[in-house]
Amino acid sequence: MNPNQTSAMLTAWKKTEELAYLNDVSCVPLQQALRRLQRAFANFRFRDGRLTLAKMAEPLDIVWSRPLPEGVSPSTVTVSQDAAGRWFVSLLCEDPSVKPLPATDAAVGIDVGLDHLLTLSTGEKVSNPRHERRDRTRLAKAQRQLARKAKGDGANRARARRKVARIYARIADRRRDHLHKLTTRLVRENQTIVIEDPAVRGMVRNGRLARAICDAAWSESRSLLEYKAKWYGREVIAIDRWFPSSKLCSVRGTLRDRMPLDVRTWTCACGTVHDRDVNAAKNILAVGLTASVCGAGARPQRSTPGGQSATKQKPLRREL
Secondary structure, three states, X not given: OOHHHHHHHHHHHHXXXXXXXHHHXXXXXXXXXXXXXXXXXXXXXXXXXXXXXXXXXXXXXXXXOOOOOOOOOOOEEEEEEOOOOOEEEEEEOOOOOOOOOOOOOOEEEEEXXXXXXXXXXXXXXXXXXXXXXHOHHHHHHHHHHHHHOOOOOHHHHHHHHHHHHHHHHHHHHHHHHHHHHHHHHHHHHXXXXXXXXXXXXXXXXXXXXXXXXXXXXHHHHHHHHHHHHHHHOOEEEEOOOOOOOOOEXXXXXEEOOOOOOOOOEEEOOOOOEEEHHHHHHHHHHHHHHHHHHHOXXXXXXXXXXXXXXXXXXXXXXXXX
């Protein structure tokens, strides 16, 4: 885009009701801002897989996480530094290879937990890597060293703070890599993915479980599933957090009054022996598919051990 085009855009913006306030100031600073923008675009160069930024004589020495799509040029470059002192360059571009996958009839319900990160309605259980626990001793030592540094000791305190940040970054990198691989597999294999909506904000108030819940990163898993589903033409349905998936028999629909957390297997009045998490995942899938077909307020039929209808639950929320 050349200066004449950006200047014409500015003139058009001034004529709109939303940006009419631009007429209240002189056109000189506005034109100067456009010239600086043009200069920034001119100084940014990306050629043959090498990136050169403004005021740099040589291209950046970059370790690429993955190659750019063939024939695609980045439209935006963002340079950032994290708390661990690492520099990152993010390139924004359109990837033509991201398109809907072939449709399939496969659907899966997902129950989240701590002993197992995910339990699927197919019976598969994904173990919890507990990334934070693996580095807990090293992290605690680094945090103690940081606490001993006086606030006025600038260089030493900065080094200690950066050491703590590097450990946190390593934990986050491992967690993110594992979640990316897991969510990509689930999206590729299933047309419909039904998840629960746990009240994470309230659950982390439990001091004994807060660290484990944060390490499990349930919210991040959901975010990854949702945007990848949009990319590849899949559907993610979130059921209401109050649905009693663990207490409901997935075979008969019998609803138990209580289900303590230490009960991992239980036997229904119909004689079915349930694994708590697998049974919950099956119920999550059933109620999600019901909501998808019959509407967000629908829920599967269930009964109490005495044969009476169970207490009404809050309506389901369907999210794409």
